[in-house]
Amino acid sequence: MTKVQLSPDTTLFPVPVVLITCGVGNEANLFTVNRISSCNAEPPMIAISVRPSRVSHDLIEELGEFVVNIPRPDMELICDYVGTTTARKTDKWAETGLTRLPATAVQPPLIAQCPVNIECQVRYNITLPSHCLFVAEVVALNADESVLNERQEVDFALAQGMSYWSGVVRERPVDNFRPDKLLRKVQAWSSYA
Numbered sequence: 001m002t003k004v005q006l007s008p009d010t011t012l013f014p015v016p017v018v019l020i021t022c023g024v025g026n027e028a029n030l031f032t033v034n035r036i037s038s039c040n041a042e043p044p045m046i047a048i049s050v051r052p053s054r055v056s057h058d059l060i061e062e063l064g065e066f067v068v069n070i071p072r073p074d075m076e077l078i079c080d081y082v083g084t085t086t087a088r089k090t091d092k093w094a095e096t097g098l099t100r101l102p103a104t105a106v107q108p109p110l111i112a113q114c115p116v117n118i119e120c121q122v123r124y125n126i127t128l129p130s131h132c133l134f135v136a137e138v139v140a141l142n143a144d145e146s147v148l149n150e151r152q153e154v155d156f157a158l159a160q161g162m163s164y165w166s167g168v169v170r171e172r173p174v175d176n177f178r179p180d181k182l183l184r185k186v187q188a189w190s191s192y193a
Contacts, residue, residue, distance in 0.1 A: 010035075017079050019069040020048065021100075021108045023059040028100065028109050030092050031056045032083030035131065036068065044138040046120055049131035055087040060134055064122040065106040069114035074189070081186045095183065097190025105140040115144040116154055 015034045023029050035049035046068060050057045060066050071079055082092050093100065100109035103119050110117040120136035127133075141154075149155040 017071070017076075019071055019075075019079060019082060019111055019114060020056065020066050021069060021111060022056050022066040023063065024107045027059070028093075029056050029059055029087045030069075030082055030098065030111065031087075032079045033068075039135060045123065045135055046118065046138060047133055047135045049128070049133050051131055057132060060122065061125065061132075063107060065108055066120050066122070066134070066136065067103060067106060067108045067110055068118040068120060069111040070116040070118075071111075071114050075113065077182060077185050077189055081182045084182070096186055103140065104142065110142060115147045117142040 016036055017032060017034045018036055019030055020033050021028060021030045031050075031054065033048050033050070037047050039045050039047045048066070048068070050060065078096050078098070081096065085092060085095075092098075099112035101112045101117075103110050103117070106119045106121060110119075118138055119140035119142070121139050122134050122136045124135040125132055126135070143154050147154055147156075147158050149158065
């Protein structure tokens with residue numbers, strides 16, 4: 001079998017795509033992450049990577065908390081839009097119609113439309129060449145009843161796959177992807193959600 005050598009990248013399959021909330025009150029932001037991993041069992045810990053130039057990096061670093069919100073499959077457009085816009089220019093909450101819910105153990109809000117919300121407190125911040133790796137302890141887990149099995153565990157089959165679709169990790173959108181063209185579809189989604 002012939003192999004083709006490609007440029008190095010971080011492609012892993014499947015790539016979980018999640019929405020992260022950080023900050024407090026009207027300053028709370030949301031952004032899309034596909035660099036996320038479970039990294040410890042006892043206590044349960046999650047790691048996310050965020051570029052230091054992002055607004056959300058500073059919010060997480062200052063507060064030391066964030067929420068991982070696992071979206072439903074029909075929220076792919078929302079994830080794309082949120083991931084290609086900046087809080088410096090866009091009120092992502094207003095544009096998407098997503099709803100804030102109070103968390104139980106941390107200050108950043110949960111996203112009501114996401115069936116699973118994982119509240120996290122940062123324990124380690126590791127500076128990498130392009131990103132900061134925030135390693136955080138899971139301090140609370142919230143889930144819609146509809147995605148729980150008889151043992152009260154999140155069951156991804158019941159959630160119809162949620163966000164676990166595959167994709168190549170890219171730094172730049174391809175094929176002339178523009179958030180302004182996506183906004184009409186996002187607003188249509190939010191009117192039906």
